[in-house]
Amino acid sequence: MSTSMAVRHHSSQKASLPFDPVLSMVTVILLVLGYVMIASATTEISARLYGSPLHLLIKHSVFVVISLCIGFLTLMVPVKRWQKIDWILLVVAFLLLIAVLIPGVGRQVNGSTRWISLGFFSIQGSEFVKLFVIVYMAGYLVRRREELLNQWAGFFKPLALVSLISILLLLEPDFGAVVVIMASVMGLIFLAGVPLGKYVGVVIVSVVTVAGAAVLQPYRLARFNAFTDPWEYQFSGGYQLTQALIAFGRGEWFGLGLGNSIQKLFFLPEAHTDFLFSVVAEELGAIGAVLVISLFGCMITRGFLIGKRAQSGGDAFAAYLAFGISFLLAIQVIINIGVNLGLLPTKGLTLPFISYGGNSLVVSCMLVAILLRIDYEQRLVAASSRDRHG
């Protein structure tokens, strides 16, 4: 802790803004927007399921407070500390994934065992696993960069690890998390500078594997069919997607206005979680939808630029961590919005900061907090080097 205290002392003297203003701003805007949209989308569902229109909103408010607290705590953790405990996190990740599969510990919802119930709060292990794997991979890339670039073994070891995690995730099953982790790790390896020939080969193999895993589950194939022609299957597999698309059509340019969504009146399943973007599009129109996409674009670009700055500042771990986190956010956003828009087959993934769900919100806040911390440390380095030179 002594380092962090020292650093803080420095910054208060020199840096006018200790945190990336754009990233903090965008995060706050998304959080507020998400809160408003959840308020709009949950009232009817709450009233019907729990007898009180505010039930889910109050629950979400608690999540927001918890998430902000955890986010601030995360902000206090120096980047080096993450690097030191990366293997511990990996062990925790495995423990979470195994624990959820133990009967009596894992809680099943909609046919998937993804939650460990702790009374008021259920932990969704896969959300945390995403972060822990990325932290471990960043550490691995720093330690084994040479091996990764030059030997097949260096390439396959992380892939084996990811495969093992994927198998555990598929047992839940949580296919969405597999795709997010897989894609983020592949993106990270790409940025690490692996020779292209090798890389493309591995990408093809893993895509085929993932696709194979998908086809093995007949319901996913049905989902894919429904995705290619939702109107043909509008009363079976394509139901949710058609309801989502209708939300867009209703929205037109400026939307029906806050609170006026019709699709949220039970027509669109998961309107407050995976399909909240459709409700945004319906209530706030094309303008609102593009605004959300732009905000995420801004957040993700900012994440990559923070990584780039860390890289040029010489902190490879921080750089990989920032890249990995940016990939995590980017892929979740792309898949969720892609699904809402009917560009990708239906997949249960939340939209960070927007969708209802405590685990997603906590981890999203942690991700952004780590990005802000990396940026903060880089600013200190820059400031101290300026001190030295000036």
Add this chain to the structure above:
Amino acid sequence: MTYMRLNIVLVGLLGVALVMIWRVFDLHISERNFLQKQGDARTVRVEKIGAHRGMIRDRRGKPLAISSPVGSLWVNPRLLGDGVEQIELLAEFIKVDPQVVRKKLHKNKNKNFVYLKRHISPDRLKPLIDLKVPGVYVAREFHRFYPAGEVTAHVLGFTNIDDEGQEGIELAYNDWLKGKPGSKEVLKNLYGQVVKDIRPLEEARPGRSLSLSLDLRVQYHAYRELKTAVQRYKAESGSVVILDVATGEVLAMVNQPSFNPNNRAKINLDHVRNRSVTDVFEPGSTVKPFTVAAALQTGKFNVKSKIDTHPGFIRVGNNTIRDPSNRGIMEVAEVIIHSSQVGITKIALSLEAQDVWNMFNQVGFGQSTGSGFPGESTGELPNYRSWKAIDRATFAYGYGLTATPLQIASAYLTIASGGIKRPASFLKSPDVQNVRVMETHVASDLMAMLRKVVTEGTGSRANISSYTVAGKTGTVRKVSETGYQDTRHLAFFAGITPAENPRLVAVVLINDPKSKEYSGGSVAAPVFSRVISGALRLLNVPPNNIDEAV
């Protein structure tokens, strides 16, 4: 090199973002018509706006039939599922065995609409609506209520549960009374609950109200007297019809037995008929005045013409027609006053059959009264060409033809109005059509005879204080499979009051009185007396016979 790869990633992500934005505009703007149409197809529904049925009132504005809002409980078995709790709740609410409800739901489990119970009062429904059980709904409907119950049941008829007229005035004027339901476009959520009204499509038009010719006070009075009489004489049935002489309006029409139109669960279908209009009887002696009218109209007879009824019977073909006693030589007027069979037979046999038939036909026998009442019977008036001598005789005293009590009343109205026929009307203030069917002097001669029937003849028990009464009794032997019966009778009285300036015509029929007395003069005439004296007072008719007042 890493920067280049980073740039590739960023450009790639930018590309993805642009595809998303393109797709957003594609859906929001280009495909909106298709998507909105699809959306509306799932959410926009047309709802009926109920329109209540018009009120039926009596001539003084008193309500006779009212539509009050009620709710009908219906369920969507597919949404309700078979949760034990809900079914028990519903069963308790409608006070039915849960097993019955469960069976009904099971039988219709693939349907989306099943009525559980129709027509529940809104107060009772409210607690259930507040519970908001999914799949349970309330449809707004109207329940028809008849404040006067059995008193007006036959005239008004009733509606079925879907508010369509089934009998009586409700049926006859169904199109007039019926409301036209409107419709509106509404937005419904997935569970079929209306979220908001979008726009009205068609305005609901409530049914128009209808004012009947009935006077509820007179109707009540007549009903009470008739019911008392039918009970006292242990009669099979009975009817009273009162007409307004000046307009042909039906002021009262009651029958026994009656039914309660507000509770038709245990209804006896035999009690539903409006016997005054639908049932035909042989009118017997009540038609004798019309035979005399035909005779007077020919000019061959006048009031003083002598008829020899000696020796108190006459043979026509193989039949013997008898008077109770030998009255010797009678004047025409006396034939009516004492209701002589022999006298009227002799008159009829000296007339052309066609003249008698024409008179009967013109005063309304064998024809509709023009009341427009559903199921009205026209009775039968067989053609005179097939009449034999005995037929000419029996027609003269009212056998061989049939008529409804309303037809008899309508025929007597012709005498009361000085020879002018007016259609009977159940509606208030009809356009009165006057058709002269009898010469004025004939009508006034008949009035004088009928007056004497009451003052000195068979109808003395029809007399009332303060008013003068003219009328005619009728005692008809009933027909069965074995021919005319000696022990079963119809007791008629047809009367006109006040005799000098006729205002009301009334017919009383007591069908099959099982008492020692059974004649029209002893059974029907007293009922007439009580009914009509009450009616005259209720209608504020000035007394014209103060001298005789008690």
